[in-house]
C-alpha cells in the first residue's frame with residue numbers, strides 16, 4: 278500500500294511568523310492520519326524544522342540544484358537542504374519548468390542529487406491546457422515521467438505528483454474520470470518500469486486547486502494517495518480539513 282501524503286507547497290509565500298501555523302496544524306491532525314509535509318521557502322527551512330520538532334509534520338524544500346556544491350550563485354544544494362533537517366524536495370514543478378526553463382533532463386539530474394543527499398523527491402508532472410485540449414495529456418505525462426525519473430526509484434525516495442498546469446491556482450479541477458485516467462496511467466507506467474511490487478507502493482498525489490470543499494471527492498479517485506496543495510496549505514483552517522478528508526478516504 279502506498280503511504281497517504283498531504284503535502285503543502287507554500288511557494289514564495291510566508292515569513293518566519295507564518296511558521297506558527299505548524300504547531301496549530303499539529304494540534305489539529307487526525308490520529309493515525311496521513312504523512313503531513315510542509316514545503317516552505319528555502320530561507321525558512323531551518324526554522325521550519327525547529328517549529329515542527331516534536332510533531333509528526335515533515336519538512337521539505339521546493340527545489341535544489343543538481344550539483345553537490347560550487348559556483349552557483351543563488352542556488353541551494355540537496356545536501357544543504359538535508360542539513361536543515363528537511364527530508365523531501367519538490368522537483369520539476371511546472372512553475373520551475375516554465376519560469377526557469379527546466380527540462381526533463383534537468384529535473385532528472387536534480388532528483389539524482391536529491392537521492393544522493395538522502396532526500397525523497399516529489400516529482401511533479403502535468404499537461405498544459407493546450408496539451409489537454411489537443412488530447413495529448415497521456416503522451417506528455419509519459420514523456421515527462423520517462424525523461425525526469427531516474428532509474429532507482431523506490432517508494433521511500435520517490436513520490437509522484439500529477440499537477441495539470443491549468444488547474445494550478447485557477448480553481449479549476451479536472452473531473453474525477455480525468456484524474457483517474459492519469460493516475461491509472463502513471464501506476465501502469467511505473468509498473469512497466471519498476472515492477473508491481475515497487476510501483477504499487479509509490480504514492481501518487483494530485484495537485485491543482487485542492488480545497489476543503491473538493492478534497493473528499495478527489496480522494497475517492499482510484500490511485501490518488503494524497504495531494505500536493507498550494508494556496509490551501511497556508512492556513513490551518515484550509516489545510517486541516519483536507520488532511521482529515523484524506524485520513525477518511
Ligand SMILES: O=C(CO)COP(=O)(O)O
Pocket residue numbers: 286370440444445446447448484485486487505506507508509
Ligand atoms: O502547484 C500546486 C502545488 O504544488 C497547486 O497549487 P494550488 O493548490 O494553489 O492550485
